Amino acid sequence: MNVQQVIEKKLRDAFDSVHQEVVNESGMHNVPPGSESHFKVTVVSENFAGQGLVSRHRMINQLLSSELAGPLHALSIQALTPDEWFERGGRVMPSPPCLGGSKADGP
Numbered sequence: 001m002n003v004q005q006v007i008e009k010k011l012r013d014a015f016d017s018v019h020q021e022v023v024n025e026s027g028m029h030n031v032p033p034g035s036e037s038h039f040k041v042t043v044v045s046e047n048f049a050g051q052g053l054v055s056r057h058r059m060i061n062q063l064l065s066s067e068l069a070g071p072l073h074a075l076s077i078q079a080l081t082p083d084e085w086f087e088r089g090g091r092v093m094p095s096p097p098c099l100g101g102s103k104a105d106g107p
Contacts, residue, residue, distance in 0.1 A: 003036035003071050007064060011043055014063050018082045019044040021092060025076070029098045040076040042092050044085040053079075 001009070008022045021042040026035040041060065048056045056079035061068065068075065076095055080088070 003067060004039070007039060007041065007067060010063055011041065011060075015043055015045040015047050017043055017045045019085060019090070025074075025095055028095065029074075036071060037073040039072065039074070040078070040092075040095055042078040042080070044080045044082055046082060048079050048081050 004022055004024050008020070011017065011020055011022065019042065021040075023040045024036055024038070025040050026038045029035075029038050043060065047059070051059070057077050060077050060079060061075070064072065064075065078092060
């Protein structure tokens, strides 16, 4: 399994999601082609009811701790309750452009 498939499976197994989306955004960053280092995850679940934003992110970060210790460099998280998801009209917020420089730019 590749990194994206591992993330998808772990999220699917941990949360009774109304909606789940895992997007490899590595291509938006200064990494080699085919990299799996930058991801955006959207999880919509009742598991987040009554939880603050930090708690929701901690739940996902703990679940993906081995990936964050290894191949995963950056993780954007959108963790919503079904009510919040439907209030948004089922839209995922876009990721900002990468502000990191090229390795060729030097110090």
